[in-house]
Amino acid sequence: MFGSLRLAKISSAGLRFRKCCRKSSSVAELHSRKLVEVSGPQSGKLLQGLFTNDINSLSGTHTALYTHLLNVRGRIMFDNIVYRVNDDEYLIEVDNSLVSKFLKFVSMYNIRSKAKIAVRDEPLYASFIPQSSLLDGGYVDPRLPLLGCRHIGTPPDRATTVSASEYDRHRVALGVSEGAHDISSGKDFPFEHNLDFLNGVSFSKGCYIGQELTARTHHVGETRKRVVPVKLSEQVEDGQISLPARVSLGSRAAGKLLSTYGDIGLAVLRFPYLEQELSIKDSHVKLVGSKPAWWPEDIR
Numbered sequence: 001m002f003g004s005l006r007l008a009k010i011s012s013a014g015l016r017f018r019k020c021c022r023k024s025s026s027v028a029e030l031h032s033r034k035l036v037e038v039s040g041p042q043s044g045k046l047l048q049g050l051f052t053n054d055i056n057s058l059s060g061t062h063t064a065l066y067t068h069l070l071n072v073r074g075r076i077m078f079d080n081i082v083y084r085v086n087d088d089e090y091l092i093e094v095d096n097s098l099v100s101k102f103l104k105f106v107s108m109y110n111i112r113s114k115a116k117i118a119v120r121d122e123p124l125y126a127s128f129i130p131q132s133s134l135l136d137g138g139y140v141d142p143r144l145p146l147l148g149c150r151h152i153g154t155p156p157d158r159a160t161t162v163s164a165s166e167y168d169r170h171r172v173a174l175g176v177s178e179g180a181h182d183i184s185s186g187k188d189f190p191f192e193h194n195l196d197f198l199n200g201v202s203f204s205k206g207c208y209i210g211q212e213l214t215a216r217t218h219h220v221g222e223t224r225k226r227v228v229p230v231k232l233s234e235q236v237e238d239g240q241i242s243l244p245a246r247v248s249l250g251s252r253a254a255g256k257l258l259s260t261y262g263d264i265g266l267a268v269l270r271f272p273y274l275e276q277e278l279s280i281k282d283s284h285v286k287l288v289g290s291k292p293a294w295w296p297e298d299i300r
Contacts (some may be wrong), residue, residue: 010144017166026150027127027159032179034096035120035152036103039089042055046113047082050106050209052195057205058084064139064150066200068190070210076188078102079178081150083139091152093124095179105231109209112267125151126167127159143198144294146174165261172261175229175292182227182266190214191223192268197295211235225255225270233286235259248272248280254278257287271299 002277047053053067059274069078078101081093094102099119106117121169125140128148136155139148148169149157177193195201196218203218218224245257247267255269257280269278269289277286291299 025127025129025156025159026162026166027125027151027153027155028162028164030124030126030167031164032096032181033093033124034099035122035172036092036099037118037120037122038092038106039118040113040115041088041182042113043088043090043115046106046110046115046268046298047092049207050109051080051082052190052201052210052214053082053092054205055082056205056261057202058082066142066198066201068193069102070190070208070214074189074207074210075186076193077185079183079193081139081142083150083152089289091120093150094144098178098185101185108128117209122153125155127151127156128167128170143176143200144174147171147176147225148292149276152212163238169261169264172259172264172266173229174294175227175262175266175290177227177258177266183256189217191217192225193227194283194295225268227258227266227268228268228274228289228291230257230265230266230269230287230289232260232263235263236265236285241280241285245283247278247287249273249276249278249282255289 015267034061039171044055050069052070053065055065058065062262065082065086067079067080067082071077074075078094083091083093086189103117103119110117126141126148138151140149141147168178171178176198183193188199201214203215210227241257241260243259246251246252247257247269253271255267257267265287266285267289276290277288279286
């Protein structure tokens with residue numbers, strides 16, 4: 001076996017805002033993410049009825065919330081981070097390639113709320129420190145402390161600028177999917193992408209789109225496969241493997257490879273096939289998936 005990813009264990013419970021940057025941190029501009037502003041007296045009500053997480057739980061000026069927007073079949077349409085500016089204004093982080101689709105989707109439900117929806121031009125940055133949970137300013141990433149912080153408009157001035165690909169590798173090594181490169185819009189299920197483990201869903205809020213299947217899966221179902229970080233047997237170039245790709249152990253289906261970032265990637269794998277060398281359909285490249293250390297201990 002050619003190795004697996006080793007990740008530091010860390011809890012993300014109860015974090016809202018904390019120091020996010022120091023001299024040893026790195027910062028990358030996230031060209032693949034865009035901000036959409038939703039404003040007006042009924043903006044919070046609109047978002048509360050759309051997203052999987054509880055928008056009403058946001059308070060103060062520096063808070064952020066991870067959430068998904070699902071379709072009526074309970075599949076992921078968009079993965080988002082929502083930033084509260086004030087009671088009547090929110091900024092929503094959206095995959096850049098899906099902005100037009102997101103605007104059209106939200107506008108369908110904005111007939112009564114009459115909230116204002118507009119694309120913002122401010123750049124978005126991520127600051128992070130590899131292998132550390134201690135990252136001043138910005139929004140703590142609500143998914144996982146090890147992901148660092150988001151910064152809107154300007155980057156922190158004490159961080160070293162790196163490429164977005166370096167941040168992506170940091171994120172992928174932790175086993176966190178993000179955007180259209182990792183998530184198939186309209187096809188993938190939220191729990192397979194660890195929405196429940198990444199503080200992205202409320203089971204006590206009111207109704208939202210796709211709630212029925214999501215709630216049923218949580219209360220009576222069991223998610224037998226999830227997104228995990230994988231180590232590839234060699235560097236993989238973009239387009240080298242047709243994705244998503246079937247992954248197997250002999251004749252037994254183990255899951256599918258979603259995305260690659262050099263010699264690492266993300267895959268949805270069934271739990272019994274973790275830490276085993278697996279084959280990728282129509283490719284000589286092998287992979288090994290690892291359980292992220294930040295997962296609940298009882299997940300095997």
